[in-house]
Amino acid sequence: MRLDVVSIFPGYLAPLDLSLIGKARRDGLLDLHVHDLRDFTTDRHRTVDDSPFGGGAGMVMKPEPWAAALDHVVQDGTTDDAPVPHLLVPGPGGVPFTQAMAHALAAEPWLAFACGRYEGLDERVYDHAAERMPLTVVSLGDYVLNGGEVAVLAMVEAVGRLLPGVVGNAESLVEESHEGGLLEYPVYTRPASWDDSGTVREVPPVLLSGDHAAIAAWRHEQRVARTAARRPDLAAASATVAGLDDLDVR
Numbered sequence: 001m002r003l004d005v006v007s008i009f010p011g012y013l014a015p016l017d018l019s020l021i022g023k024a025r026r027d028g029l030l031d032l033h034v035h036d037l038r039d040f041t042t043d044r045h046r047t048v049d050d051s052p053f054g055g056g057a058g059m060v061m062k063p064e065p066w067a068a069a070l071d072h073v074v075q076d077g078t079t080d081d082a083p084v085p086h087l088l089v090p091g092p093g094g095v096p097f098t099q100a101m102a103h104a105l106a107a108e109p110w111l112a113f114a115c116g117r118y119e120g121l122d123e124r125v126y127d128h129a130a131e132r133m134p135l136t137v138v139s140l141g142d143y144v145l146n147g148g149e150v151a152v153l154a155m156v157e158a159v160g161r162l163l164p165g166v167v168g169n170a171e172s173l174v175e176e177s178h179e180g181g182l183l184e185y186p187v188y189t190r191p192a193s194w195d196d197s198g199t200v201r202e203v204p205p206v207l208l209s210g211d212h213a214a215i216a217a218w219r220h221e222q223r224v225a226r227t228a229a230r231r232p233d234l235a236a237a238s239a240t241v242a243g244l245d246d247l248d249v250r
């Protein structure tokens with residue numbers, strides 16, 4: 001998969017050199033190109049923003065640098081198989097980013113991310129982009145960041161880890177939160193009995209039983225109960241929750 005990121009703070013994307021995503025890049029599973037938006041300005045001050053028409057606080061990102069940057073990305077990465085990228089713009093007003101979307105994006109050959117700052121991009125940037133490539137404004141949550149870079153780090157990690165070969169044990173992707181519409185079950189490791197400064201905390205006996213059917217049933221029940229307790233919105237979407245309101249859930 002090819003990934004392009006355009007930002008006025010390219011250094012923000014340095015964490016993508018680390019850990020599993022960094023290894024995926026070194027293994028050739030991910031081809032990441034980070035572009036500095038200011039390289040696509042034409043004035044001596046490398047200006048990327050200006051005051052909003054109609055007044056109001058803050059600044060708006062100018063359309064010309066963005067159009068030049070996006071056109072460069074397309075020109076630089078185009079191939080017969082993937083002539084244009086899917087452009088993703090993280091923003092508070094976007095469609096919710098979900099695990100289902102991460103899976104869909106992981107199946108695409110080329111993603112590009114536009115990192116907005118200030119009050120956002122001049123709306124005509126979206127018009128320019130939408131005439132050339134698929135465009136999705138994506139929200140990571142109902143809060144406001146100072147820019148799209150942090151959201152891009154999260155999305156690249158969420159998508160990249162789903163690519164074959166990136167996560168060592170692909171089985172670990174199956175029962176994690178939001179796979180199958182349920183949250184993850186509680187996990188435990190040694191010691192089986194932990195003396196927590198006088199409070200002895202035991203691992204649920206079923207997990208030590210060796211009865212794999214009972215363990216699987218207990219884990220599913222925990223996933224369903226946790227989802228009901230913490231994410232009633234997801235639970236409502238999943239028919240497997242009925243009759244769990246008397247369970248001890250956290």
Ligand SMILES: COC(=O)COc1cccc(COC(=O)c2cn[nH]c2)c1
Pocket residue numbers: 089090091092093094115116117118119120121137138139140141142143144145146147148149151
């Ligand atoms: C509509 O697109 C834009 O506004 C792009 O411009 C901006 C401006 C400021 C901040 C951001 C970063 O995104 C978020 O704050 C965000 C994403 N998810 N949840 C919060 C992006």
